[in-house]
Amino acid sequence: MALLQLWSEFVVSLLCLALFYCYYRIFFKNPTSMPVNWPVAGMLPGLLANLHRLHDWATDILQETGCTFSFRGPWFMGMDYVITCDPANLQHVFNAxxxxxxxGDEFAEIFDILGDGIFNADGELWKRQxxxxxxxxxxxxxxxxxFAASRDKAEKGLLPLLDELTRRDEEVDLQDxxxxLTFDxxxxxxxxxxxxCLAIDFPTVPFARAMDDAMETLLLxxxxxxAWWKWMRRFRVGAVERRMAAAWKEIDGFISECVAEKKKKKKNSNNDQTNTDLLSSYMNDDDQEGAALHHKFLRDTAMNFMLAGRDTTGxxxxxxxxxxxxxxxxxAKILEELKTISPEKDRSSSAxxxxxxxxxxxxxxxxxxxxxxxxxxPPVPFEHKAPVLPETLPSGQRVERGTRVLVSLFSIGRMEGVWxxxxxxxxxxxxxxxxxxxxxxxxxxFMSFNSGPRACLGKEVAFTQMKVAAAAMLYNFQVEAVEGHVVEPKLSIILHMKNGFQVRIKRRCASP
Known part of the structure; x- marks a missing residue:
């Protein structure tokens, strides 16, 4: 009880500082985006006051400071960061x-829901995976x-849905x-x-909803x-960590069912029957190598691939x-290019x-x-690294053990010195x-697919899915944004749209 009271007082104190920070910025007309480094609280009040526009705020600071900035958190809380989007630093950290x-252990603990999968793994475990x-x-x-799976989903799922929406003349959240689409x-x-999941009645899929809840928690x-979020996770205090626990349970249950079904089918099928999906391929490879089939390994692998594929591409x-x-x-230029690789369709038909x-x-x-x-x-707006040994970055900032390096991918694309x-x-x-x-x-x-030895293996998969969907939509339909609808980034580990993207879908008219 005493511990709960202590944390409550700490939270109230931080909120008061955040409000004072807002008052300071509004009434004293401070022209800089730089947060004030307060005694004890550090720059955390500034972060809390700008949390609703985190990516834009980080970009403003990095533009002022020349692409690298040292953030100081509350004393003894382990929240010191070096925030950067300097290409020289990125080349050094991710490659040289x-x-x-x-x-590292801290990254793996924050992203604990990914288990020992390829995103969390280090050393020999990572190399093997x-x-x-x-x-x-x-x-x-x-x-x-x-390609076949993507085209089939576009033909039997995406285009019929869009066609129905044109007949109903209804607004739709295109992000949804x-x-x-990418979830399926x-x-x-x-x-x-x-x-x-992609159907005209827009069914609620618990597994997809659980993934969304998990992504929000990871950013927060x-x-x-x-120590704060670890304490909340341990005692299931606060709505965010409670949602994470429920999401984890839902995700594990779904993956367990899929693994069990795969094993059952594999046991009852002929040995020469092969499946091309990733889970089957991993199970077949384990058999060929004579390795024991480990449920946790399959669970972690599946979870990592789901995170990499579903949210980012969508x-x-x-x-x-x-x-x-x-x-x-x-x-218009994309449409002209599409016409060069496909004959003009008969606009009088519904094909x-x-x-x-x-x-x-x-x-x-x-x-x-x-x-x-x-x-x-970039679908993943920032990367998180931590040095094993202290060193000086090419930009001149010193990073010690325990200091995390946050790379703002969102900010890189908005730097005049880079682009x-x-x-x-x-x-x-x-x-x-x-x-x-x-x-x-x-x-x-251009770090949307990471850089160096950890560069994304699914880059071509993502481009295939995006091209199939984008080409089919653009050639057959017009997408009209709803006037007045506000589109802005959501506070999540994946760069979703906070309010979605409201549009109307119409059949594309024939050229004169």
């Missing part, structure tokens, strides 16, 4: 001195499986549509199961003292279509057109537009060379 920046995943993702059969795509790739754990598509709604000239892998692979402007959307709105004076503009042309080919940008400058 990669071995000094493992995920990455080698195994690389072998699966790079196989021709899996790439064919990804995309998250349902990802569950099929990982488990070989289509949960039919970065914004409060480490968020990327949402921001992509929002940007197109603001930039009709870019949309819809889909595109083949070969044609989509030739689309330079579509790929450039997707890269530009990812640059401005030029038009850095905040949506301009796909920056990705196209004078010869009309895709321009290469180093991963430490």
């Amino acid at each position: 001195n990669f071995s000094n920046y493992p995920k 990455r080698a195994k995943a690389h072998g699966l993702f790079s196989g021709r059969s899996f790439r064919s499986f990804v 549509v995309f998250l349902r 795509m990802t569950t099929y790739l990982v488990f070989g199961v289509d949960l039919c 754990r970065h914004a409060v003292p480490h 968020a990327a598509l949402s921001w992509f279509f929002w940007l197109l709604s603001k930039n009709p000239s870019a949309e 819809t057109v889909l595109f083949e892998a070969e044609g989509l692979g030739k689309m330079v402007y579509l790929h450039a537009a997707l890269c530009e959307a990812l640059r401005l709105f 030029g004076k038009d850095c905040c503009e949506f301009r796909p042309e920056r990705w196209i060379s004078e010869k009309g080919r895709l321009r290469y940008e180093p991963s430490y400058k």
Whole structure:
């Protein structure tokens, strides 16, 4: 009881400081975004006062400080950060001195729901998992499986849903549509199961809702003292950690059912029967290697792949279509490019057109537009690292053991020194060379798929899913944003839209 009272007093004190900070900023007209470093509380009041606009606030600070900033948390709370978006620092941390920046125990504890999967793993465990995943993702059969599954879902799920929405002339949250689409795509790739989340009645899927709750909790754990959220997690105090516990239970239950069903089918089927989904592939590989089938390993692997595939791709598509709604000239260029790889359809019929892998692979402007959307709105807006040994970053900041390095991917795309004076503009042309080919940008400058040895293995999977969905939608339908609807980032580990993206869907008219 005494401990609860102590924490209550601490929280009240911080809130009072946050209110005082807001008063200070409003009435004294401080022109800087830099937070005040208060005694005892450090810069935490400034963080709490700007938590609702965290990514924009971090960007403002990094623009003022030259891409790197030292954040000081409350005394003895372990909340000291070096926040950076300096490409030189990123190249150093993610590539040149990669071995000094493992995920570490603290990262694994924050992202505890991912278990010992590839995102949390370090050392030999990580190397074994990455080698195994690389072998699966790079196989021709899996790439064919990804395209076929994506095209099938677009044909039988996405386009019929959009067609029905045009007949009803109803507003719809396009972000919800995309998250349902990529959820179904990802569950099929990982488990070989289509949960039919993308349906006209927009059913509530407990597993999908649990994933959303977990993602919100993971971000908030970065914004409060480490001991604070650990204490709340242990005693199930506070709505956030209680939701996390319920989400964890739901996620584990779903994955356990899928694993059990896979084992049952495998036991009753002929040995020569093979499945291409990732869970089956891992189970088959374990058999071939003579290794014991470990339930926790399969659970952690499936959870990591679900996080990587479902939320990130759905968020990327949402921001992509929002940007197109603001930039009709870019949309027109994509449509012109689509017409070069597909014959004009008969507008008098209700038939819809889909595109083949070969044609989509030739689309330079579509790929450039997707890269530009990812640059401005990276699905994972920040990365978290911690050094094993203290050192000095190329920018001159000293990082000690226990000091975390937060990389703001959201801010990188908004730095003039990195992308030029038009850095905040949506301009796909920056990705196209004078010869009309895709321009290469180093991963430490464009980090939507991470950088260095931990670069995302699912990059091509994501582009395949996005191109299939985007091309089919753009060619067959018009997406009109609802006037007055506010779109802004949500406070989550994934860069979702806080209020969704309200649109109306219409059939695309034939050209004169």
